[in-house]
Amino acid sequence: MARPFEVTRQPGFSAIAIACFVLLYLPIVLLVIYSFNAGESISQWEGFSLRWYASAWENEQIQAATIRSVVIATGASLIATSAAVLAALATTRTAPWRGRTIVFALVNQPLMVPEIVTAVALLIFFSMIKVATGYTGLWYLILAHAAFCIPFAYMPVRARLQGMDLSLEQAGADLYGTPVKVFRHITLPQLWPGILAGAMLAFVISLDDVVITEFVKSAGQDTLPTYMLGQIRRTITPEINAISTALLAVSILLVTAFFFISRTRK
Amino acid sequence: MIDIREVTKVFGAGSDAFRALDRVSVTIRQNEFFTLLGPSGCGKTTLLRMIAGFEGPTEGTILLDGDDLAGKPPYERPVNTVFQSYALFPHMSVAENVGFGLRMLGRPKDEIAATVREMLALVRMSELAERQTAQISGGQQQRVALARALAPRPKVLLLDEPLSALDFKLRKEMQLELKRLQNETGITFVFVTHDQEEALTMSDRIAVMNAGRIRQIGVPREIYDHPADRFVADFIGDTNFLSAELTARTGDTATLRLPSGRTVEARAQGDGTPGKVTLAVRPEHAELAPPEEGALTGTLTEVVYSGTDTHYHVALDQEAGLFVLRRQNRPDAGPAHQRGDRVGIRLGAVAGQVLRD
Numbered sequence: 373m374a375r376p377f378e379v380t381r382q383p384g385f386s387a388i389a390i391a392c393f394v395l396l397y398l399p400i401v402l403l404v405i406y407s408f409n410a411g412e413s414i415s416q417w418e419g420f421s422l423r424w425y426a427s428a429w430e431n432e433q434i435q436a437a438t439i440r441s442v443v444i445a446t447g448a449s450l451i452a453t454s455a456a457v458l459a460a461l462a463t464t465r466t467a468p469w470r471g472r473t474i475v476f477a478l479v480n481q482p483l484m485v486p487e488i489v490t491a492v493a494l495l496i497f498f499s500m501i502k503v504a505t506g507y508t509g510l511w512y513l514i515l516a517h518a519a520f521c522i523p524f525a526y527m528p529v530r531a532r533l534q535g536m537d538l539s540l541e542q543a544g545a546d547l548y549g550t551p552v553k554v555f556r557h558i559t560l561p562q563l564w565p566g567i568l569a570g571a572m573l574a575f576v577i578s579l580d581d582v583v584i585t586e587f588v589k590s591a592g593q594d595t596l597p598t599y600m601l602g603q604i605r606r607t608i609t610p611e612i613n614a615i616s617t618a619l620l621a622v623s624i625l626l627v628t629a630f631f632f633i634s635r636t637r638k
Numbered sequence: 639m640i641d642i643r644e645v646t647k648v649f650g651a652g653s654d655a656f657r658a659l660d661r662v663s664v665t666i667r668q669n670e671f672f673t674l675l676g677p678s679g680c681g682k683t684t685l686l687r688m689i690a691g692f693e694g695p696t697e698g699t700i701l702l703d704g705d706d707l708a709g710k711p712p713y714e715r716p717v718n719t720v721f722q723s724y725a726l727f728p729h730m731s732v733a734e735n736v737g738f739g740l741r742m743l744g745r746p747k748d749e750i751a752a753t754v755r756e757m758l759a760l761v762r763m764s765e766l767a768e769r770q771t772a773q774i775s776g777g778q779q780q781r782v783a784l785a786r787a788l789a790p791r792p793k794v795l796l797l798d799e800p801l802s803a804l805d806f807k808l809r810k811e812m813q814l815e816l817k818r819l820q821n822e823t824g825i826t827f828v829f830v831t832h833d834q835e836e837a838l839t840m841s842d843r844i845a846v847m848n849a850g851r852i853r854q855i856g857v858p859r860e861i862y863d864h865p866a867d868r869f870v871a872d873f874i875g876d877t878n879f880l881s882a883e884l885t886a887r888t889g890d891t892a893t894l895r896l897p898s899g900r901t902v903e904a905r906a907q908g909d910g911t912p913g914k915v916t917l918a919v920r921p922e923h924a925e926l927a928p929p930e931e932g933a934l935t936g937t938l939t940e941v942v943y944s945g946t947d948t949h950y951h952v953a954l955d956q957e958a959g960l961f962v963l964r965r966q967n968r969p970d971a972g973p974a975h976q977r978g979d980r981v982g983i984r985l986g987a988v989a990g991q992v993l994r995d
């Protein structure tokens with residue numbers, strides 16, 4: 373009897389798998405290692421030190437960029453998550469209506485339209501507003517980030533809503549709960565892991581963005597990633613490695629938390 | 639009192655349109671244990687959902703104590719539901735579940751606490767008040783669902799197959815408990831089941847449904863003894879159908895001639911014109927007899943022992959098909975019969991129910 377096809381038993385499988393993992397993780401491991409380099413080089417090891425972390429910590433430009441990044445990511449993920457919750461409710465908790473599929477596609481537009489196109493479009497759109505109003509503050513960046521973060525917040529919220537037993541909300545209505553009360557007392561308490569997960573994912577995505585930020589930002593509005601990009605064009609020191617490692621740590625923390633939260637009470 | 643008048647429900651539209659309920663009319667009285675009984679897909683849940691307000695009728699009206707319910711959302715109807723899946727709120731304790739309806743109605747805290755205590759005592763769940771709903775058994779969840787639906791003192795309680803998930807013993811227990819609760823609270827119960835035995839033991843009245851229509855409404859005895867048509871006779875209990883010819887009728891008693899040439903008497907309502915009819919005979923209403931004494935004759939093809947009863951399957955001489963009889967097993971039971979024996983079937987003084995096709 374022929375054994376069923378099993379990809380793990382094919383010759384060369386382990387070799388290819390190992391090669392893939394090396395390609396994926398070796399550069400990151402090297403980046404992390406060299407963030408602790410005592411010397412000025414990013415490729416020559418001269419001993420262990422935390423000097424670049426200290427220098428990044430004291431660098432005023434990095435401080436400003438970090439604060440800006442966090443402010444933008446916080447604002448954007450709050451806006452994106454609120455919009456995503458409403459969109460998810462409209463696409464799961466209503467009787468099928470014409471255009472529901474279209475709305476679903478529109479909400480997910482940022483996943484399909486090339487980022488560079490969105491970036492150029494926002495650049496042109498915002499410059500028109502800038503000319504008209506004269507406002508040049510951070511809100512352009514916050515709104516731009518909110519826009520492309522919506523689908524990332526939408527997905528976990530929608531998945532959670534779809535997984536919820538509809539009869540619970542019906543039971544709520546049956547027991548004299550008006551739609552608003554049912555949402556507050558029945559839907560929301562069960563939805564929060566999805567909402568939190570969506571907000572965290574949106575936060576990480578916003579924190580990481582380069583392309584759209586680079587196009588939309590005004591002078592002096594560098595975020596952490598665009599600051600790093602600017603540095604790399606000049607001299608590269610392990611300071612970049614140190615910032616990257618810190619960003620990596622934050623992302624891993626948030627994504628791990630996302631993973632556990634989205635699994636709770638399922 | 640619930641007055642359901644000519645209610646029709648059509649799902650979908652155009653060529654997909656499906657008539658789940660077809661001109662259903664029924665009046666459910668105050669304080670009645672009323673059961674909707676019928677096979678899967680006959681529209682029982684749909685009718686309940688329309689009384690609760692989750693679905694609107696395509697045509698017809700539903701009145702509760704004279705008020706038209708049309709356009710009233712579920713949260714404005716003094717009607718509560720025990721869902722088939724129980725639908726307990728997983729993020730609340732047992733007590734919070736039971737108090738939810740009163741909380742939504744904005745009742746004062748101490749009143750809610752008192753009612754919750756009373757309801758939990760009623761369903762014998764007082765010790766588990768602070769448990770999370772995931773930490774109690776299926777039977778306990780069911781009782782919590784019941785207490786939750788009873789707590790706001792609705793005028794009508796709707797129960798959608800609430801016992802179907804329970805094992806046999808617990809189910810028997812809960813049947814009695816439901817009956818007791820209904821007596822103690824005086825609330826009108828509308829109960830859905832597809833278990834005919836459950837319907838017969840619990841109900842004040844039963845509506846037998848099939849394919850979106852009500853086929854018969856009556857007290858259990860009426861439904862069992864006087865089924866209105868072949869569907870009802872077949873669905874409720876076991877029935878033997880015999881072809882016969884109606885020759886005369888006086889009052890409720892008809893004289894029939896069987897294909898064997900014998901004449902028997904049976905109950906008949908409605909149309910009494912002579913002609914071909916069907917005679918429905920319950921298995922426990924006939925007895926085995928020597929071949930020469932039977933109204934029918936045949937050969938025993940199967941003897942099935944089932945504890946309290948023995949079932950005899952007889953292949954009839956006069957027409958195709960099996961006739962099934964049931965005899966209680968008693969120490970003094972008559973002679974044992976065996977497969978292959980020639981037997982007669984003796985019908986009662988009133989042989990059965992006459993059905994028109």
Ligand SMILES: Nc1ncnc2c1ncn2[C@@H]1O[C@H](COP(=O)(O)OP(=O)(O)OP(=O)(O)O)[C@@H](O)[C@H]1O
Pocket residue numbers: 649650656658676677678679680681682683684685832
């Ligand atoms: N929302 C709906 N859309 C389309 N058809 C439906 C809908 N709800 C119910 N139906 C159909 O209506 C018919 C009656 O359904 P209903 O749920 O009332 O049956 P039921 O008598 O409760 O059956 P069961 O004993 O299996 O619960 C079924 O054929 C079902 O497929």
Ligand SMILES: [Mg+2]
Pocket residue numbers: 682683684798
């Ligand atoms: Mg049903």
